[in-house]
Amino acid sequence: MTMLELLLMLEIENLSVEVGGRKILRDVNLSVMAGYTNVLFGPNGSGKSTLLMTIMGFSGYKVTEGRILLNGEDITNLPINERAARGIGIMMQRPPNLVGVRLRSMVQVTGKGKVDPEIAAKELDMEPFLERDVNVGFSGGEIKRSELLQLGAQNPCLYLLDEPESGVDLVSIEKVGAKVHDMLRAGSTCAGWKMQSGKAALVITHTGQILDFIEADRGYVMCKGTIACSGNPRDLLAEIRKMGYEECVRCKLKLTTVN
Amino acid sequence: MQAEADNRELKDKVEDARKKKATFGEDIDLDKYPEASKDIPKVDSLTDLSKDEQATLLNAGVIPSEEGRAGSFVFMDETVVHTSVKMPGVEVMPVSEALKKYDWLRDYYWKAVQPDADKYTARTFEEQADGYFIRALPGAKVKAPVQTCLMLKGKSVAQTVHNVIIVEEGAEMEVVTGCSTSKGVERALHMGISEFYIKKGAALTFTMIHNWSEQIGVRPRTVIQQAEDSTFINNYVALKPVRTIQTYPTARLDGKNAFARFNTVAIAHPNSELDLGSRVIMNAEGSRCDIISRTITTGGKVIARGQMIGAAPGIRGHLECRGLILGKGGVQIAIPELEARVADVEMTHEAAVGKIAQDQVEYLMSRGLSEEEAVGIIVRGFLEVGIRGLPEALKREIDLTIEKTSVKGL
Numbered sequence: 281m282t283m284l285e286l287l288l289m290l291e292i293e294n295l296s297v298e299v300g301g302r303k304i305l306r307d308v309n310l311s312v313m314a315g316y317t318n319v320l321f322g323p324n325g326s327g328k329s330t331l332l333m334t335i336m337g338f339s340g341y342k343v344t345e346g347r348i349l350l351n352g353e354d355i356t357n358l359p360i361n362e363r364a365a366r367g368i369g370i371m372m373q374r375p376p377n378l379v380g381v382r383l384r385s386m387v388q389v390t391g392k393g394k395v396d397p398e399i400a401a402k403e404l405d406m407e408p409f410l411e412r413d414v415n416v417g418f419s420g421g422e423i424k425r426s427e428l429l430q431l432g433a434q435n436p437c438l439y440l441l442d443e444p445e446s447g448v449d450l451v452s453i454e455k456v457g458a459k460v461h462d463m464l465r466a467g468s469t470c471a472g473w474k475m476q477s478g479k480a481a482l483v484i485t486h487t488g489q490i491l492d493f494i495e496a497d498r499g500y501v502m503c504k505g506t507i508a509c510s511g512n513p514r515d516l517l518a519e520i521r522k523m524g525y526e527e528c529v530r531c532k533l534k535l536t537t538v539n
Numbered sequence: 540m541q542a543e544a545d546n547r548e549l550k551d552k553v554e555d556a557r558k559k560k561a562t563f564g565e566d567i568d569l570d571k572y573p574e575a576s577k578d579i580p581k582v583d584s585l586t587d588l589s590k591d592e593q594a595t596l597l598n599a600g601v602i603p604s605e606e607g608r609a610g611s612f613v614f615m616d617e618t619v620v621h622t623s624v625k626m627p628g629v630e631v632m633p634v635s636e637a638l639k640k641y642d643w644l645r646d647y648y649w650k651a652v653q654p655d656a657d658k659y660t661a662r663t664f665e666e667q668a669d670g671y672f673i674r675a676l677p678g679a680k681v682k683a684p685v686q687t688c689l690m691l692k693g694k695s696v697a698q699t700v701h702n703v704i705i706v707e708e709g710a711e712m713e714v715v716t717g718c719s720t721s722k723g724v725e726r727a728l729h730m731g732i733s734e735f736y737i738k739k740g741a742a743l744t745f746t747m748i749h750n751w752s753e754q755i756g757v758r759p760r761t762v763i764q765q766a767e768d769s770t771f772i773n774n775y776v777a778l779k780p781v782r783t784i785q786t787y788p789t790a791r792l793d794g795k796n797a798f799a800r801f802n803t804v805a806i807a808h809p810n811s812e813l814d815l816g817s818r819v820i821m822n823a824e825g826s827r828c829d830i831i832s833r834t835i836t837t838g839g840k841v842i843a844r845g846q847m848i849g850a851a852p853g854i855r856g857h858l859e860c861r862g863l864i865l866g867k868g869g870v871q872i873a874i875p876e877l878e879a880r881v882a883d884v885e886m887t888h889e890a891a892v893g894k895i896a897q898d899q900v901e902y903l904m905s906r907g908l909s910e911e912e913a914v915g916i917i918v919r920g921f922l923e924v925g926i927r928g929l930p931e932a933l934k935r936e937i938d939l940t941i942e943k944t945s946v947k948g949l
Contacts, residue, residue: 338901360904361913370905376898380920389916390906413920434906 288352289314289438289480290335295346297327297334304330305505308346310482312438317464317481317494319513322502323525328484329373331502332440335482336370337363350438369436371427373443378414383426386414391433404429404455420447421456428459439464439481445489457493464494488517501528549654553664556655563844564785564814567756569662572697572728575616579692582621585611591722592690599717599750600936601688609712612671612687615721616698619669628679629712630672634703637672644672647703651734651762651791659730659758668699668732675710675741684713684746689731691755692721697728704733706741706769713744718751726754726782733761735771739794742770746929748936749777749784753810757784767794767823773801774929775815776937780808787816787844792826803832804925804937807839807869816844821854821884830858833925835918836869846876849884856885862892863921865914 290312297305305327312318322328334341335348337360347356355363378386383406387397401407404425415423424444431439441460448456464481483490491513499513501520508528509516520528560566582588585596585603593603596613605611609626612619612633619633630637638644654664671687691698706712718729729751737743743763751757763771771790790799801817819828834841847856862871873890895917903913919938926937 336905338905339897359910360901361907361909364905364907372902372905376896376902378899378902378917378920380923381916385916386906389908389912392907430906 287313287315289316289350290482291349292331292335293346293349295331295334295348296344297330298342298344299330299340303344303505305334307506308502310500310507310510312480312482313497314480316497317483318498318500319488319491319496320482320484320500320502321488321516321520321525322484322486324486326502327505328502329442332370332442332482332484333372335363335440336360336368364434364436367437368440369431369434369438370440371424371431371442371444373446375415375423375427377416379416381414382411383414383429384410386430387433390430391435395433397433400429400432404459421449421452424448424456425452425459428456428463432459432463437479439479439483441481441483443484443486445485445487453489457490460490461493488520491517501525503528552655553661556661557658557665559655559657559661561657561659561758561785563787563816563842564758565783565812567728567758567783569658569697569728572695574666575691575693575696575698575727577617579615579618579620581619585613585621595690595719595721595750596688596717598936599688599719600715600746600748601686601717605686607683608686609681609683610673610685612673612685613690614670614688614700615690616692616696617666617669617700622671626682628676628710629681629685630674630676631685632672633669634672634701635669637703644703647705647734647736648701649734651736651764652732652760656760660732660760662697663699663701663730663732663760666699668701670700670702670732672703673712673714674705675707675712677707678709679707679712680710681712684715687714687716689716689718689729690721691719691724691727691729691751693727694724695726697730700729700731702731702733704735704743704745706735706737706743708738709740710738711742714746716745716747718747718749718757720750720752720755724752724755728756729758731759731761733759733788735761735763737763737765737769737771739766740768741766742772744772744774746774747776749775749781750779751781751784753780754782756782757786759786759788761786761788763788763790763799765790765792765794765797765799767796769794769797771797771799773799773817774926775801775803775805776926776929777805777813777815778937781811781813783812783814785814787818789818789820790828792819792821792828793823794826795823796825796827797823798827800829801831802925803834803843804922805834805841807834807836807841809838809868811839813839814842814844816846818846818848819856820848820850821856822850824851825853826851827854828856830856831925832860833922834861834871835863835865835921836871837866838868840870840872842872842874843890844874844876845888846878847886847888848878848880849886850880852881852883854884854886856887858886858888860888860890861921863918864892864894865918
């Protein structure tokens with residue numbers, strides 16, 4: 281095993297995915313190294329969320345080709361909870377309401393009893409929500425903070441974050457951004473340590489706003505169900521802001537034609 | 540003379556009702572069930588009961604040590620084996636004794652429930668069934684719940700019970716009733732008449748836990764009469780297997796601004812048939828009610844009925860039945876009914892039956908829970924809405940039952 285393989289946490293190989301009989305992703309290749317925070321840009325409907333949901337293993341996302349590797353292990357056909365057990369944690373865009381399940385018990389269960397819900401909630405200004413039913417009547421920002429609270433308790437090694445900034449008001453974005461930052465850096469003291477601690481993330485962002493809070497290592501642009509391009513995330517964002525996603529699509533088309 | 544004639548007339552009516560089928564529920568042949576025992580030894584303390592019996596009490600929410608209870612009443616088959624009062628403001632005694640003590644009790648006894656309503660009320664009437672008499676004195680705020688247990692001990696017997704609760708003006712009381720079957724009893728029948736009177740400004744919280752077993756038939760007949768500004772909260776919990784339960788407790792809100800709430804939480808196991816209704820008749824201005832039902836089938840049949848009748852202006856009511864189907868072969872029927880007799884009423888209902896939501900299960904699985912654990916939490920949450928406000932010890936017992944059930948249900 282080479283040094284490089286050791287450091288690869290997530291590897292997506294030639295992945296094609298169908299949802300409800302329709303092909304949404306085709307031939308996706310992407311990887312996240314241990315300790316890296318990679319971001320996934322792309323216009324609405326390009327398949328970013330589908331990719332995250334497929335990595336987590338939700339039903340309805342059918343892998344027709346390719347595979348998903350986590351730390352070298354093929355997890356393409358593993359049940360959701362076994363992926364979670366291996367260290368994948370997700371923040372969904374629209375998590376379902378859990379009527380009758382209090383956020384407090386959700387934090388307790390997710391943290392396997394080792395996390396004090398009060399302390400964890402305080403950090404995110406979520407104490408008043410501990411006695412509320414999970415997600416029921418939560419605003420956009422409250423859902424994000426509730427998801428982060430649960431994720432923090434879950435303590436995964438690979439974070440899948442689906443637009444952490446969307447629907448969040450200006451006050452909450454600070455909290456959300458800071459929490460995401462802290463979670464990804466969890467206890468790290470230097471760049472070398474970060475690699476070893478292994479906390480990695482794949483973060484979807486449509487606007488790139490979250491980049492004000494986190495240090496991203498690599499960026500991918502997804503267009504029409506496949507990875508159009510990759511590179512330095514800040515450079516990519518600057519281009520996208522200047523030219524728009526249309527240019528990425530055009531550029532990708534050009535490349536495909538040349539090939 | 541007139542009284543005697545009335546009495547005779549009533550007796551004739553009841554005799555005619557001996558074969559009268561109930562409107563709902565499987566018809567039970569009463570001839571197959573002889574009268575249960577009236578001479579079981581009494582005990583001074585519930586801790587003098589056998590270990591098995593004490594465990595049976597505990598499972599039905601009745602604490603043998605009587606710690607934190609205002610009083611107790613334990614009825615086995617048709618024998619009152621124990622009564623006690625531990626706190627001021629409340630009376631607990633057999634209804635037979637109360638009838639001797641208080642002449643006025645005749646104005647309540649068989650006045651809310653009709654003796655000739657069906658064969659079950661008729662049998663209870665003709666057997667002159669005993670039961671509990673619990674009374675909160677005027678203005679008394681009873682500090683802890685009064686607990687009662689109705690236990691079936693004899694095999695293949697019919698138990699008849701007649702209970703009366705009176706909450707006098709301005710009083711507040713909580714009653715917890717556990718109905719249970721002692722170990723080893725397979726087939727038996729329980730018929731229970733309950734007449735509750737909640738007077739002006741008074742409040743009663745009544746929690747009933749049904750812990751029967753596979754071959755038990757249950758036919759309770761309950762009517763609650765409520766005066767002005769009174770409150771009645773009914774919690775009904777039935778999580779264990781049973782052959783058949785058919786019940787339709789009815790609250791009559793006869794005084795202005797009275798409030799009634801019925802919470803029902805039940806699980807129908809394979810071969811169980813639960814026909815559970817709650818009815819509120821709002822006869823006076825400004826009265827309100829909530830009927831909430833959360834039922835699960837793991838193979839049995841549930842009929843969740845609910846009826847609200849609005850017969851006075853300014854009344855408000857909401858009815859909510861939700862049913863969950865786990866496993867195969869189960870049936871859920873929700874029958875909400877609203878009846879308005881005047882224009883100025885606001886009554887709403889919602890009913891939903893279906894399977895457990897897959898996205899919720901997967902959401903929990905993505906947090907590391909197994910599918911079984913996820914289903915357990917969702918089921919618990921589903922029922923939680925129906926049992927909010929119950930004492931913690933009881934909730935723990937309910938949690939335990941749910942844990943066992945959801946595993947089997949998959």
